[in-house]
Amino acid sequence: MEHPILFISLILETIGLPVPHGPTGHGLLEQLCAPYMTYTWLVMVFLFVVAKLTISNLEMVPGGGQNFWEIVIEGMDNFFVENMGRKMTDQFFAMLATFGLFIAVANLIGLIPGFMSPTASLNTTLAFTLIVWVTHHFIGFREHGLKYYKNFMGPVWWLVPLMLPIEIISNFARILSLSIRLFGNIMAKEYLLAILFMLAGAFFAPLPIMVLGVLVSLVQAMVFVLLSVIYFSLAQEDAH
């Protein structure tokens, strides 16, 4: 794998659970103990615990932790409202904000030695992407009913045989591009860090890449959320 030492996998191995040596295991238990799964749970636990610790009792005059969350949530809220309107934001804020926070933390956690980014596995990113893709079609059908199919028919009726396959292909391409972009960026970061660490770790060669890694992690999380928002607002808009 990318990292020479993954401490959760080591702990699981000493307990006696089977940790797969390939990307995924064969049995159910082995698949559950795959590194990207265990680190996904770690990120989830981290987000729960941090949120519980900082904002379990809200105060009128916010302290440090509450201040941080207020800025983050308010920033995201403004961003969503600007791009898809108040009503849609109220409906989908929880989902999109969870994606943003989870992906940002999951990307950044890979920069610490001993941790691995869950998003460096295509399984994780493909799962996110499928959720977004299904949801944007759900929004389209809910807003327009069966007339949503007109989105795929092109501007005039005699172009339908040409436009229908094109629209369907470019719609399915969204799954591919959204999942592979996140996966590719994060996996490239992980491999680059590991290789530089092995080659010239004593001379701090991975340091510049780590700085870039922080940037890439945050930008990719933002891009994923931005594109989800754009897809949602496109599905909600009127067809032609």
Added chain:
Amino acid sequence: MSELRKELVYVIGHYGQVGITFAACIFVGIGAGILLDQKVFAGKTAPWFTFIGLAFGLAAGFKSLYDIVKKAERRGGKKPD
């Protein structure tokens, strides 16, 4: 500063996807063509659906490029300043 950063995020999100979307469209098109050729028609129509799929994939790539440009144009027109 904040306005600039917002614009930067928008531009990265919007134009950063041009390349990968184009490639993904072609892959999906050619994949669908190969699937039709090999699985549905069991190799009887061997190269043809692959070529048709490739052509539609390329067309879909250009269509999504056009969509991205049009979206950006509409957003630019909406803003008065």
